[in-house]
Amino acid sequence: MGIRSKLIAFTVGIAVLAAVVFDGYVMKTLGAELGDQTEADLAVRTELVAATVARAGDLATEAAALAAALSERAGARVTLIDPSGAVRGDSSVAPERLGELEAHATRDEVADARHHGAGRSERVSKTTQMRMLYAARRLDRPEGPWVVRLAFEPIAIDRSLSAARARVVQGTLLALALAVSAALLGSRALSGRLVYLTGVAREMRGDLSRRARVQGRDEVAALGSALDDLAESLEHSRRELGGEGERFGAVLESMREGVLVIDEEGDIALVNPALSQLLGIRGDAVGRPPIEVLRSASLHELIEEVALARAAATREIEIAPAAPGSAGPPGRRILVVNAAPLALPAQSRGAAGVVAVFFDVTELRRIEGLQRNFIANASHELRTPVASIRASSETLLGGALDDQEAARDFVEVIERNAARLHRLVNDLLDLSRIDGRERPLSQGAIDLAAQAEAAVALLRERAREKRTEVKVDVAPGTLVAADARALDQILTNLVDNAIHHTPDGSRVVVRARAANGRVVLEVEDNGPGIPPVHQGRVFERFYRVDPGRSRASGGTGLGLSIAKHLVEAMSGDILVTNGAAGGALFRVTLPGATAGAQQR
Incomplete structure (x- = not known):
């Protein structure tokens, strides 16, 4: 879409917008003024009719004839309503059909007139089925308050508004025609200069000696002057740098x-x-x-x-x-x-x-360091159980098999270290699968209370051996968006870690709370806690705060690292601090879920 088309479209759009705003304003203002004049005129006519009716004798008998006579003089429909609300006279209804009309006491203008002396309203008449303006006046008589009502069909207002709208539309079309003509003339002059500048700019691509030299002080002239300055600057730079420099610069940039x-x-x-x-x-x-x-x-x-x-x-x-x-x-x-x-x-x-x-090579060196540390740590962890198995095997082969009691002890050592090797290999495989995204996680709405109870139930016997109380304080129906197996592994690792690293007779609490669409899970014990210097590293692979004690308990040093990887894979985070009682406090934050969440 060229600038001429844009300028014309903009001009036409402004003209149409102005016409719409003007039409709306004029119609609204004119309609309001005509309505006010009509209502004022109708009120005056109602006053005059009410004054005439007030001089009548027996309204009960004269109402029908009086309404018909006054309607011709007032130029409006006249209705006389007695104190009970019954219509006793209506210029639009034959006297013998007045009994068929329903009581008018509840009509808005009649009710307002009875209570305030005068009333007004506008609606479609149930009798004539036409839109009418109503004005009513209360007339106090000895038998009670009568109501004199005049109704006027606002045909004149509608005709005036229609005529005004037609004139506005005609004026709008004329203004549009003038605006389009002016836009065509202006855009032709402007676009001609811009087309000229475009042609000069294209010629400058092959010949930097070409100049626009546009005369004037407007923006187009400023653009032409800028193009000339740019071409002169480029020509000077090209002479200085040459084509080789430009190619060299392009290579460096890329x-x-x-x-x-x-x-x-x-x-x-x-x-x-x-x-x-x-x-x-x-x-x-x-x-x-x-x-x-x-x-x-x-x-x-x-x-x-x-x-x-x-x-x-x-x-x-x-x-x-x-x-x-x-x-x-x-x-x-x-x-x-x-x-x-x-x-x-x-x-x-x-x-x-x-x-x-x-x-x-920052990332490469970091990965190399991680690999070295991992190999060293894994080798160190594997050395102890392998050495124990080898020593026990050699002892058995050396003659201990004949001593059943001693042989049983050595076999138990082999079984215990083989189990530790099995756990270590399984944990290493888990970490490898998580890091390589080979372990798919199917996140859905999981009841954290039920999951925590199930994980703690598996560790009750181990806790009972250490006389450790494990309490679950999670409200039923607390839902998290998580993978059930991964969440069970996280809970098991954290609770098992708390049981192993607290003295006998300790207490472990599992609790959770929902906040801002997230669920915060906490596992806290009342043990010795974790010194601040170690808190930033406890999630590293094979890292132990107390290496001797951890190995003696059969830990692999990978449980917290696995928990951290699983939490992060489920868009959560995990950290450790010391609680108010001094024990370790592991806090896991996971996305919350609703009861209707689907497993995926």
């Missing part, structure tokens, strides 16, 4: 690796966007020393070494996170930097310029 160019003076000559984003470089770094921008002594040493030796070098450096509010990377970064000297004439002396390419 590179994912960071590129830093240092000139012979040791200042930054170029930083590509990838490096700016990687290291959080703000503002214009060009012309500043790299140590000032990047704040890395290792990088500074590498650049000086390459510049002076004029030989390429590679180094892995670490960039510390920037302080809040300052320029620099938001977190610690590990970078592999390949630096090489810029090509210089053979007779040049002194330091050379340097170009350095940065590869971000």
Whole structure:
């Protein structure tokens, strides 16, 4: 849609909007004024008719004739209503049919006249089936209050409004025609200049010496002047940089690796966007020393070494996170930097310029560290039960099989350590499946109270052995959006962890509460708690606050890590603090659910 079409459409739209607003305002105002005039006129006529009726003798006998006579003089329908509400005279109804009319005492205008002396209303008449304006006046007589009512059909108002609307529509059409004509003339002049500028701009793509030179002081002339300035600036830049520089710049812009160019003076000559984003470089770094921008002594040493030796070098450096509010990377970064000297004439002396390419290996080093730690921890955890099994087996093979009592003890050691190995392997497989998203979770509405009771029931015997009281304080009907098997594993791990790490005779409480569409599940014990220095690491794999005690209890060191992974897989979070009584408090937050939620 061209600018001419847009301008015409805009002009027509404004004209139509103005016409609609004007039509609505005029019709509403005129209708209100005509209605007010008609009501005032009808009120005056009612006063005059009421004054005439007041001079009548016996209204009970004269009402019908009097209503017909007064209707011609008043130019409106006249109705006379006696104190009981019965119609005794109506200019629109024959006298012999007056008895067929229902009582008028409940009509709005009649009721208002009886109570306040006068009444008005507008509605469709049940008698004539036409829209009527009513005005009524109370007439106090010895036999009681009569009501004189006049009704007027507002045909004149409707005709006046129809005529006015027709004139407004005619004026609107005329205004639209004038607006479209003016828009056509104005848009033709404007679009002609814009078409000319468009053509000049297209020619500038191939010939930067082309100029628009538009005369005038309006916005179009300013646009033409801006195009001329832009073409002149581009022509100057192209002469300076040349086509090779443009291609080089395009390559730097598209590179994912960071590129830093240092000139012979040791200042930054170029930083590509990838490096700016990687290291959080703000503002214009060009012309500043790299140590000032990047704040890395290792990088500074590498650049000086390459510049002076004029030989390429590679180094892995670490960039510390920037302080809040300052320029620099938001977190610690590990970078592999390949630096090489810029090509210089053979007779040049002194330091050379340097170009350095940065590869971000932070995530790679983190994963490598995790792998090393995991292998070391897993090996350490496996060594103890394997050594126990091997020692017991060697002892049995060495002659202990003949001693039944001793043989039974060694077999129990083998069985106990084999069970521990089994648990450890199962936990490692669970973590592997969760990390690799190989364990599908089917989240649905789960009754947390029933799930908690079921998990605690499995651990009652173990708690009874340690004389530990386990209490479930979860209101029935507390629903969470979770996978039933995963939630059971979380509850079992947390409650089992609390039982194992509290002294005999302790107390463990499982409670929950709903808040803001989430459900907060808490498992708290009254044991020794977890020192703050360890609270941030208890969810790490194989991490133990008390390694000797945990292994003695048969733990694998993976239960809390599995619980954390499962909670996060169900869009929840888990943390640990010490409760008011000093014991450990594990708090799990999961999405709430409604009774109608479907399993998925």
